[in-house]
Amino acid sequence: MTQRWTEADIADQTGRTVLVTGANSGLGLRTAEVLAGKGARVLLACRSAERGAKALDQVRAVAAGAEPELVPLDLSELASVRAAAASARELTGDSLDVLVNNAGVMATARGRTADGFELQFGTNYLGHAALTWLLMPALRGGHHARVVTLSSLAATGARIHFDDPNFEHRRYNPAVAYGQSKLADQVFALELDRRLRAAGSAVVSVAAHPGYTATGLGSGMARSYTNPVVRSLIAGGHKLGETLFAQNTRIGTLPQLYAATADDVEGGSYIAPRGLGNLRGHPARVAPLGAARSESLGSALWELTAELTGVTPDPA
Numbered sequence: 001m002t003q004r005w006t007e008a009d010i011a012d013q014t015g016r017t018v019l020v021t022g023a024n025s026g027l028g029l030r031t032a033e034v035l036a037g038k039g040a041r042v043l044l045a046c047r048s049a050e051r052g053a054k055a056l057d058q059v060r061a062v063a064a065g066a067e068p069e070l071v072p073l074d075l076s077e078l079a080s081v082r083a084a085a086a087s088a089r090e091l092t093g094d095s096l097d098v099l100v101n102n103a104g105v106m107a108t109a110r111g112r113t114a115d116g117f118e119l120q121f122g123t124n125y126l127g128h129a130a131l132t133w134l135l136m137p138a139l140r141g142g143h144h145a146r147v148v149t150l151s152s153l154a155a156t157g158a159r160i161h162f163d164d165p166n167f168e169h170r171r172y173n174p175a176v177a178y179g180q181s182k183l184a185d186q187v188f189a190l191e192l193d194r195r196l197r198a199a200g201s202a203v204v205s206v207a208a209h210p211g212y213t214a215t216g217l218g219s220g221m222a223r224s225y226t227n228p229v230v231r232s233l234i235a236g237g238h239k240l241g242e243t244l245f246a247q248n249t250r251i252g253t254l255p256q257l258y259a260a261t262a263d264d265v266e267g268g269s270y271i272a273p274r275g276l277g278n279l280r281g282h283p284a285r286v287a288p289l290g291a292a293r294s295e296s297l298g299s300a301l302w303e304l305t306a307e308l309t310g311v312t313p314d315p316a
Contacts, residue, residue, distance in 0.1 A: 001264065003274075004282045005254065007034050010261045014039035014065050017092050017142070018260065019135070021073060021128065022103025023059075024051040026215040027150075030253040031100055032059045032068065035260070041066030043088055045073035045103070075103055075127030076113040078309060085134035096138035098260050101128040101149040101185070107174040110167070117308065118166040120174075124181035129188050129305045136314035139203045147205040148259040151186035151270075153212070153278065155289060158183040160297070162304060182209075184301060186270070187291055191298030193267040199315040204267030207288065208259040211273035211280050213252025247273075247280040258283040 018035050022028035023044035036042045036059045044059060046052030052070050059068045069091060073084035088096065104124040113122035132147055139145040158179030164170050167177060189207035196203050255271040265271075270288040275281030291297050306313050 001258070001262070001284060005258055005262075006282065007250075007254070007257065010034065010038050010257060011263070012039050013261065015143075016097040017041045017043070017066075017095065018098040018100065019043040019045055019071065019088055019096060020100040020102055021045040021075065021131070022047075024048060024055040026249060027210055027213070027253050027256065028100070028102040029055050029058065030249050031102060031256055031260070033062050034253070034257055035098075036060075036063040036065070036068050038261075039065035040098075042068045043071050043091065044068060045071045045084055045088075047072075047074045047103075073103075073131075074114075075131070076117075076119065076123045078115050078127070078130060078311075081127050081130045082134060085131055088135060089138045092138050093141075094138045095141040095143075096135060097142040097145050099132060099135055099139060099145075099147045100256060100260055101132065101147065102256065103128075104150065104181075107178045109174065110172045116166070118172075118177055120177045120181040121165055121184065124178075125184040125188070126305060126309055128185065130309045130311045132188075132192065133311050133314045136203070140201065142203070145203045146260065146265065146267075147189070147192065147203065148256055149185050149189040149192075149205070149207050150182075150256060151189070151207050151209045152178075152182035153209060154179040155183035155186050155209075160184055160187065160291070160301060162300060165304070165308075183289065183291060186289060187294075187298050187301050188305070190268050190288055190292045191295075191302050194295065194298065195302075195313075195315045197267065201315060204265070206259045206265055206267065206269045206271065207292070208255040208271040208283075209278070210252035210255055211275070211278055212246050213249060213280075214246040215249060215252065251280065251282070255283040 024046040074080035111119035193205035272278040273281040274284035
């Protein structure tokens with residue numbers, strides 16, 4: 001990897017098919033635009049039909065190859081995840097080269113998914129894990145296929161509470177819930193790669209995170225607090241932090257673009273900004289968290305995910 005890897009280093013993606021979740025805004029939209037501009041056929045998986053249609057027009061305007069397409073997907077509803085996976089398999093003829101698990105919600109007020117899961121754990125993690133398993137037949141039919149799952153700096157210091165992942169018995173904290181969901185994403189990404197290797201599959205799974213990037217998600221942290229004083233203080237601090245320290249989406253998207261396209265990406269890798277504290281900068285391979293490297297933790301999460309979602313793990 002070069003010290004300053006950029007979009008210009010992405011090889012021609014003509015003939016490759018990519019599905020990006022949360023492709024209507026932020027990192028997901030930028031990922032879709034760049035890959036379509038490099039010739040890839042991009043499927044934009046979006047919850048909002050209106051925002052998805054606008055994003056589709058933006059991506060279509062820069063596409064250098066195949067026509068981009070929209071796939072309705074609400075990660076907070078397992079029925080929608082199943083429908084999206086079925087649609088994507090049909091659209092691709094079971095030949096998908098890259099799945100980018102990008103979508104997410106951040107530090108939201110206490111809420112539940114349609115299936116009763118804590119909103120962030122259900123959306124950021126369970127929905128993506130279920131989608132990945134359901135799309136595995138298409139990924140096996142792809143060429144040098146890979147799964148890229150976004151984690152976050154918020155995973156550092158987080159814990160997965162296996163006895164209460166949905167905050168049914170402990171006090172809800174939006175930041176703690178977000179950290180748990182993004183740690184689960186990283187643990188899952190590495191466990192998936194271990195299982196793919198054990199199964200002799202050519203599909204690889206990697207994790208990435210964007211560092212401190214101004215995506216707009218952080219504003220949800222302030223809105224999750226009912227106390228107006230606390231809400232105002234957090235909103236002000238977040239705005240100041242983004243102004244002073246955050247990088248823009250073009251730079252923040254580079255780790256997942258590298259993970260999705262670079263020839264030297266190895267399964268089980270973790271791609272992040274190379275700057276101080278991995279907050280900003282061009283992409284680099286960094287050490288995954290200890291929890292993500294733990295085979296026992298990965299196995300426990302794998303089993304819990306199957307139990308909660310009712311989706312059959314793949315590989316088994």
